Amino acid sequence: MRRRLPLSIQILAAIGAVVVIVPVLALAMRAPWGRFGTIITSESARAALRVSLEVSLAATVLSVAFGVPLAWVLARAEFRGRSLLRAIVVLPIVLPPVVAGVGLLTALGRRGLIGTWLDRIFGIQLTFTTAGAVVAATFVSMPLVILAAEAGFRGLDERYEQAAAVLGAGPGYTLRRVVLPMTAPQLAAGAVLAWARALGEFGATITFAGNLQGRTQTLPLAVFQHLQTDPSGAIALSLLLVVVSIAVLVAMRDRWITGAQ
Amino acid sequence: MALRAQLLVRRGDHVVDIGLDVDDGETVALLGRNGAGKTTVLEALAGLVPLDEGHIELDDRPIHTLPPERRAVGLAFQDAMLFPRMSVLENVAFAARARGVRARDARGHATRMLSTLAPMVRGDADPRTLSGGERQRVSLARALAANPRLLLLDEPLAAVDASARPSLRALLHDTLAAFPGPSILVTHDPVEAMTIADRLVLLEDGRITQSGTPAEVRNHPATRYAADLVGVNLFEGTLEPGDTDVGILRTAEGELTIAWPDGLARVHTTGVRATLSPAEIAVHTARPEGSARNVFRGIVQEAAIGGSRARVRIASRPPLVAEVTTGSIERMRIAPGANVWASFKAVEVRLMVPGIESDTL
Numbered sequence: 333m334r335r336r337l338p339l340s341i342q343i344l345a346a347i348g349a350v351v352v353i354v355p356v357l358a359l360a361m362r363a364p365w366g367r368f369g370t371i372i373t374s375e376s377a378r379a380a381l382r383v384s385l386e387v388s389l390a391a392t393v394l395s396v397a398f399g400v401p402l403a404w405v406l407a408r409a410e411f412r413g414r415s416l417l418r419a420i421v422v423l424p425i426v427l428p429p430v431v432a433g434v435g436l437l438t439a440l441g442r443r444g445l446i447g448t449w450l451d452r453i454f455g456i457q458l459t460f461t462t463a464g465a466v467v468a469a470t471f472v473s474m475p476l477v478i479l480a481a482e483a484g485f486r487g488l489d490e491r492y493e494q495a496a497a498v499l500g501a502g503p504g505y506t507l508r509r510v511v512l513p514m515t516a517p518q519l520a521a522g523a524v525l526a527w528a529r530a531l532g533e534f535g536a537t538i539t540f541a542g543n544l545q546g547r548t549q550t551l552p553l554a555v556f557q558h559l560q561t562d563p564s565g566a567i568a569l570s571l572l573l574v575v576v577s578i579a580v581l582v583a584m585r586d587r588w589i590t591g592a593q
Numbered sequence: 594m595a596l597r598a599q600l601l602v603r604r605g606d607h608v609v610d611i612g613l614d615v616d617d618g619e620t621v622a623l624l625g626r627n628g629a630g631k632t633t634v635l636e637a638l639a640g641l642v643p644l645d646e647g648h649i650e651l652d653d654r655p656i657h658t659l660p661p662e663r664r665a666v667g668l669a670f671q672d673a674m675l676f677p678r679m680s681v682l683e684n685v686a687f688a689a690r691a692r693g694v695r696a697r698d699a700r701g702h703a704t705r706m707l708s709t710l711a712p713m714v715r716g717d718a719d720p721r722t723l724s725g726g727e728r729q730r731v732s733l734a735r736a737l738a739a740n741p742r743l744l745l746l747d748e749p750l751a752a753v754d755a756s757a758r759p760s761l762r763a764l765l766h767d768t769l770a771a772f773p774g775p776s777i778l779v780t781h782d783p784v785e786a787m788t789i790a791d792r793l794v795l796l797e798d799g800r801i802t803q804s805g806t807p808a809e810v811r812n813h814p815a816t817r818y819a820a821d822l823v824g825v826n827l828f829e830g831t832l833e834p835g836d837t838d839v840g841i842l843r844t845a846e847g848e849l850t851i852a853w854p855d856g857l858a859r860v861h862t863t864g865v866r867a868t869l870s871p872a873e874i875a876v877h878t879a880r881p882e883g884s885a886r887n888v889f890r891g892i893v894q895e896a897a898i899g900g901s902r903a904r905v906r907i908a909s910r911p912p913l914v915a916e917v918t919t920g921s922i923e924r925m926r927i928a929p930g931a932n933v934w935a936s937f938k939a940v941e942v943r944l945m946v947p948g949i950e951s952d953t954l
Contacts, residue, residue, distance in 0.1 A: 494641045495674040497661040499739050501691035509687070513678040 359571050364564040371568040379546045380554035381572070387462065387537075387550055388530035391469035395526045399477030400519060404507070406478070407485035418482075422475040432471055433539020440467065440540075464541035465548040469533045473526035480522025484515035528580045532573070596743055596775040600637050601646035602630075609633045609799040615743075615775035622790030623779045624822060630799040631779040632671075635745045638777070639668045651742055662691075667741030671748040673732035675720035681731050682707065682716035688739030703738055710734040710764065726757030733768065744769070744776040750785055765789055766945060783822050784868050787811075788945040795819050824904060824914055826869040832946070834859040839886065839939055842867055847910030850886040852940040866945045873941040874915035876905055877934040878925050885936040889913065893931045896922060907935050 364371070371377060406418050424432055440447040440458050450456040458464035488511060496506040512519070534552040541548040543557065551573050558566035594614040602609045609630035615621050625631045636642045638649060640661035649657040656664045675684050682703050683690075689699035707716055711730035714723060723731065729749050736744065749765060750758050766789045769776050780786050786793055787807040795803040795810070795818065803815040811827050814820035830844035832851070840853045842865060851867060853859065875881065881888060891909030903922045905915045913935050917927075927933060 489674070491670060491672075491674050492676060494639075494661070495668070495670060495676070496687070496691070498639050498641070498664075498666060498668045499688040499691060499735065500662045501687070502662055505691050509691075510676055510678075514676075516678075 356574060359567055359574060362564070363567050363571050367564070368568050368571075371565050372572050376545055376549075376554060377569060377572075380549050380551045380569070383462065383465070383546065383548065384531060384550040384552075387465045387469050388527055388533075390466045391473050391530040391533075392523055392527040394466065394470045395474040395477045395530075396519070396523050399474045399522070399526075400481050403478045403481035404485055404511075407482045408490075421478055424472045425475045425479075429472060429533065429535025429537075430539050432536040433468060436468055436471060436536060436540040440464075459540065460542045460544055460548060462541075462547050465537050465550065468536040468540045469530035472533055472536055473529040476525040476529055477519075477522040480518050480525065481515065484518030484522075485511065487518075488514055524580060524583065528577065531576065531580075595652060596638075597648075597650040598638060599647040600634060600644060600649070602633055602637050602642055603645050604633060604642070607633075607799055609637070611796070611799070611801050613777075613794065613801075615777060617774055618772070619792065620769045620772075620776045620778060620790045621792050621794050622786035623777055623794050623796055624781060624783065624786050625796035626781060626818070629796045631781075631796055632747055633799075634796070635668060635747050635777065635779055638743065638745060639666045640664050641668075665740075665742040666745060667736035667739055667743070668745045669729070669732045669736045669747065669749055671751055673720075673728035673752070675723075675728060675731055675735070677719075677721055679720070680716060681711075681714055681718045681720055681723070684720060684731060685716075685735045685738050687735060703734075706734040706738045707731070710737070710768065724757065725753040726761050729753055729761060730764065733765075737768070737772075742774045744772050744774060746776070746778045748779055748781070750780070750782065762788065763945070783825050784943070787823065787825065787827050787868060788866055788943075793823070795822070824871055824916075826871065826874075826911075826914055828867045828869070828911060828942075830865060832862040832865040832944075834861075842942070842944075844911055846912060847889075849911060849942060850939045851942045851944060854944055854946065857946060862946055868943045868945075869913075869937060869941060871904060871914045871916035874913055874935050874937045876907075876915050876917050876921070876925070876927065877936065878927075878931075880934055881936045883936070884938070886939040887942075888934060888936045890932070890934050893927055893929050893933055895929060896927050898922065905933075907933060909935055 402421060406414060437444060437459070439445045440450070442448070442451055442457055442459055447458065450458070458467055492510055492514065493506050496510045501509070532552060533550065534556070537548065537550060538553055543549050543553050549557070551569060555566045555569045555573070558569060595617045596613070596615040598613045600609060600611055600613070607628070607630060611634065613621070613634070623631050623634060633642060637644055640659065644657050647657070648655055651665065675681070676687065679687070682700060685703035685706055686699040689702060690696065704716060707714060710733055711727060714727050714731060720728065720731065729752070733749070746765070750761060753761055762785060769778065769789060778786070778790060790807065793803070793805060793807055793810045794801055795816070797816065797818055803810055803819050807823070807827055808829065810819055811823045814823060828842055828844045828849060830842050833841045833843065834853065835841045835850065838853050840851050842849050842851050875885070889909035891907040891913070893905055894908050895906040897904045898919050901919050902916055903919050905917060905922070905927060907913045907915060915935055
């Protein structure tokens with residue numbers, strides 16, 4: 333027999349559930365269903381969806397490409413300042429996105445620390461470009477890949493790598509054939525989380541890359557803009573993002589939501 | 594000497610400081626308690642832990658500066674450490690693939706290794722579905738498939754069911770005997786060490802306390818640990834068929850009757866080793882009645898009491914060490930100089946016959 337939980341716990345749990353459910357429910361109830369199709373197929377909405385997908389996927393690829401090697405270094409290499417490096421690279425998770433945007437602007441803006449040189453030598457400008465939006469999204473989402481991958485690498489028994497080395501495999505071959513296949517579930521979880529984070533990115537993008545339709549205006553930015561002129565349009569676009577987010581959760585439910593590997 | 598090693602490794606409070614030379618074709622059993630540093634020695638030889646001081650030479654070439662993948666050392670881990678996301682065959686083919694051998698050739702070689710060492714295991718099996726004994730066989734095949742110069746085995750029988758041990762022990766014996774280079778077997782099981790190895794090296798607190806053939810260590814144990822460890826009776830000699838289901842093992846120090854192993858042709862066989870646990874020997878003050886086939890008379894040389902058990906060394910032919918309760922020692926007044934009878938059943942003698950897998954161990 334399962335014991336009945338105390339009433340106080342049940343009430344608190346119910347409030348917790350309501351906090352999450354009500355806003356989503358409200359979106360669905362107040363959505364302008366009559367105009368829904370028109371809104372989400374409008375040129376600005378389609379452009380925003382395209383930019384969102386391009387930027388979030390590019391940011392995911394970059395996060396994995398750089399985040400996984402960085403996680404490997406953090407998990408296996410011994411060097412001074414490793415704890416400090418780990419703390420700094422996961423900082424964007426707790427950093428307010430707008431601060432991230434200001435930081436990126438200071439570093440990569442047209443008059444920024446590195447941006448000046450990018451502009452002067454290569455003629456590259458990141459601000460107000462899709463590439464800039466990708467950089468902003470990568471900045472905030474890569475730490476999620478690093479955390480997940482490092483946890484995966486740390487959970488891997490080091491003797492598998494030793495066994496591979498004794499069998500004559502160099503570090504690269506061992507990583508490719510032994511380590512990555514064995515940590516694939518964690519790497520995939522990290523990549524999906526990073527993608528979800530990049531898709532919802534707002535603060536860093538609008539601060540660093542601006543809000544230009546068709547170039548840097550992602551769905552969240554489009555929602556923000558609609559909110560000022562066409563609140564019901566904002567609701568429709570928000571619902572679109574809810575649908576995409578639910579799709580992410582469904583894709584991940586087996587290995588992450590249920591806690592099973 | 595094919596392998597010459599002088600190792601000093603510090604690990605926290607523990608220091609391993611040993612010199613170890615092993616010849617081609619020689620099998621050394623490295624024996625010691627948990628924490629004595631046995632595994633550290635193997636890891637240092639394989640390059641998995643760095644030397645604090647010392648050197649390792651294989652064929653007069655220093656290898657201690659090389660990374661593990663360039664040392665030509667094979668290591669079979671205690672837990673096998675088969676790669677779980679690969680099939681058994683891919684595991685065995687791993688070394689060849691890592692060196693850039695074409696997939697087809699690597700798989701062909703791996704298939705042959707598997708059919709010799711683990712014929713009961715399917716190549717496409719998931720390593721996680723194997724039993725402990727099968728895993729060790731595949732691990733051994735994987736290590737040997739890399740064609741190593743030096744072979745290291747870390748407690749290959751520790752994670753194996755008692756029922757699977759005899760055949761695996763016989764396989765290890767034959768594989769190590771056929772291995773052309775030096776080999777080192779880490780174990781804490783004296784029976785395993787004495788039946789498989791040419792030489793025992795005893796490790797206590799990171800230092801070697803004794804090194805010698807199983808017979809030398811048994812006859813002249815240098816430390817208390819050595820005496821306890823190799824307290825098993827060891828016999829070596831020629832096996833001859835006797836009555837229906839028994840045989841006679843003739844050793845330089847006497848003869849004993851053994852149960853003839855199933856599957857062994859009833860012919861003279863030389864180079865047979867046998868062990869007998871001291872606990873299987875009964876000690877009497879008069880000639881015993883009963884079914885025991887082996888009955889020997891001798892004078893007690895030593896009666897060492899340790900708690901509730903006592904070890905009695907009897908100068909019979911062959912000489913025996915028996916383990917009896919302290920109570921019975923007092924009751925029978927067993928003391929050095931006393932005349933006693935010792936008896937044991939033929940089936941209690943464990944045989945290691947070269948070349949056959951089904952032994953009675």
